[in-house]
Amino acid sequence: MIHQYKNNGFNIVLDVNSGAIHVVDDITYDIISDYESLDKKGIVEKIGKKYDTVDVSEIEEAYDEVNTLEEAEELFTKDVYEDRVIDYTKRATVVKALCLHIAHDCNLSCKYCFAEEGLYHGKKAELMPYEVGKQALDFLVANSGSRRNLEVDFFGGEPLLNFQVVKDLVAYGRELEKTHDKHFRFTLTTNGVLLNDEVMEFANKEMDNVVLSIDGRKEVHDKMRPFQRGDGSYDIVTPKFIKFAESRGQSRYYARGTFTRNNLDFSKDVLHLADLGFKQISVEPVVAPEDESYALLEEDLPKLFEEYDILAKEMVERHGTDKEFNFFHFMIDLEGGPCVYKRLSGCGSGTEYLAVTPSGELYPCHQFVGNDGFKMGDVWKGIENTDLQTEFKGCNVYSKPECKNCFAKYYCSGGCAANAYHFDGNIRGNYHVGCELQKKRVECAIMIKAATAED
Amino acid sequence: MKHIKTLNTKRLQNTVKKGGCGECQTSCQSACKTSCTVGNQSCENNK
Numbered sequence: 001m002i003h004q005y006k007n008n009g010f011n012i013v014l015d016v017n018s019g020a021i022h023v024v025d026d027i028t029y030d031i032i033s034d035y036e037s038l039d040k041k042g043i044v045e046k047i048g049k050k051y052d053t054v055d056v057s058e059i060e061e062a063y064d065e066v067n068t069l070e071e072a073e074e075l076f077t078k079d080v081y082e083d084r085v086i087d088y089t090k091r092a093t094v095v096k097a098l099c100l101h102i103a104h105d106c107n108l109s110c111k112y113c114f115a116e117e118g119l120y121h122g123k124k125a126e127l128m129p130y131e132v133g134k135q136a137l138d139f140l141v142a143n144s145g146s147r148r149n150l151e152v153d154f155f156g157g158e159p160l161l162n163f164q165v166v167k168d169l170v171a172y173g174r175e176l177e178k179t180h181d182k183h184f185r186f187t188l189t190t191n192g193v194l195l196n197d198e199v200m201e202f203a204n205k206e207m208d209n210v211v212l213s214i215d216g217r218k219e220v221h222d223k224m225r226p227f228q229r230g231d232g233s234y235d236i237v238t239p240k241f242i243k244f245a246e247s248r249g250q251s252r253y254y255a256r257g258t259f260t261r262n263n264l265d266f267s268k269d270v271l272h273l274a275d276l277g278f279k280q281i282s283v284e285p286v287v288a289p290e291d292e293s294y295a296l297l298e299e300d301l302p303k304l305f306e307e308y309d310i311l312a313k314e315m316v317e318r319h320g321t322d323k324e325f326n327f328f329h330f331m332i333d334l335e336g337g338p339c340v341y342k343r344l345s346g347c348g349s350g351t352e353y354l355a356v357t358p359s360g361e362l363y364p365c366h367q368f369v370g371n372d373g374f375k376m377g378d379v380w381k382g383i384e385n386t387d388l389q390t391e392f393k394g395c396n397v398y399s400k401p402e403c404k405n406c407f408a409k410y411y412c413s414g415g416c417a418a419n420a421y422h423f424d425g426n427i428r429g430n431y432h433v434g435c436e437l438q439k440k441r442v443e444c445a446i447m448i449k450a451a452t453a454e455d
Numbered sequence: 456m457k458h459i460k461t462l463n464t465k466r467l468q469n470t471v472k473k474g475g476c477g478e479c480q481t482s483c484q485s486a487c488k489t490s491c492t493v494g495n496q497s498c499e500n501n502k
Contacts, residue, residue, distance in 0.1 A: 284489055329492060
């Protein structure tokens with residue numbers, strides 16, 4: 001399978017099944033388009049008519065280069081992975097990551113919050129007791145098999161509303177590392193309201209990653225991330241986040257925003273964050289039901305594509321300067337990226353990755369929390385709804401009809417099961433707006449690689 | 456090559472034999488929480 005496109009003056013050819021990425025000249029771009037339907041003679045004839053100033057020997061030379069790459073399995077490579085990936089997904093389940101909902105409560109009232117201001121369809125605010133968190137870590141270690149690297153994300157609501165339990169659980173995790181030869185990678189997500197020097201010092205010592213929720217320009221941030229009383233949070237959190245990012249040496253964190261229909265010109269928000277000095281930025285599309293006024297709709301896609309293009313070009317401009325920054329959704333690891341199993345077997349929700357509520361219930365991921373039909377068990381008894389686990393385990397690129405022929409399948413792994421469920425009624429479905437944005441981001445990310453490889 | 460510049464040397468088909476150890480990061484634990492992105496992740500065995 002081939003995906004070819006033109007972006008920012010580059011002719012890019014992605015050989016989907018090998019992952020090889022080629023930048024080609026105009027005649028080669030056209031040769032590749034016709035390569036599977038015409039023979040050499042037919043192609044030389046057709047290309048010769050289109051480019052009447054180009055010598056036939058030049059076209060033949062380009063054709064031979066394409067042929068050489070085909071033989072080297074770097075163009076028109078076949079998909080030989082399906083049986084292997086299906087076998088792989090049948091392997092014994094181990095759990096390697098937990099999203100701990102340390103607080104189902106929040107001190108902000110963000111309008112797009114899928115957690116409903118931290119309550120997750122619950123009726124009252126709830127903090128996770130230490131004993132529940134401790135049992136969750138025991139559950140994780142007991143079910144992690146031979147996996148050494150385990151991930152625990154302190155999530156909410158707002159985790160800093162329950163900071164003492166976060167600290168106590170990290171201490172307990174460090175004990176477990178010694179007794180069980182494991183390595184915990186902790187992540188803290190925060191809205192910044194309660195962030196202070198003590199939290200920063202602790203997080204810089206213990207957290208592999210921190211996710212700082214900030215949307216971009218003040219008016220954009222304040223509109224969607226107000227306090228309950230209605231005033232915005234930008235002025236309170238921004239200086240603290242800047243200090244926090246600096247104190248971590250501008251690494252191992254993300255300034256993480258959400259864009260909505262209210263700011264379709266979101267490239268300005270990304271650049272605002274970059275101009276504040278943030279070097280690790282992730283600004284992502286809101287996922288919301290279509291009847292919400294801020295939801296992204298199909299009709300917004302052309303404008304959003306344009307914004308991704310603007311952003312990508314600006315990142316190329318800034319490459320190698322002190323204004324350079326990373327944008328999470330444009331990051332692509334061309335040399336050390338994941339193996340094909342990882343790329344095709346889905347995100348791991350409901351199998352390797354589980355969410356834990358404050359009372360210790362297990363869900364396939366944070367986005368299913370509060371939906372009773374997706375309750376899988378609890379941290380004491382473990383997974384009881386094994387049918388649900390099997391359903392999630394079988395969810396991979398090959399089980400999703402719309403993914404099979406998509407060029408981006410090796411980059412999104414079949415997409416988010418929760419989005420598929422919420423928009424298509426089925427975890428093996430697709431969230432079309434999300435898919436289109438993902439494809440555009442892959443194209444931009446590759447273009448950036450092409451542009452910066454020329455340096 | 457004169458007409459084609461290849462940007463990367465790693466080939467997915469070469470990861471079939473040795474891949475699948477499962478030690479790599481879980482997609483959602485990085486920053487997303489609302490989508491799924493694996494192409495930007497690193498293989499633990501290459502570190």
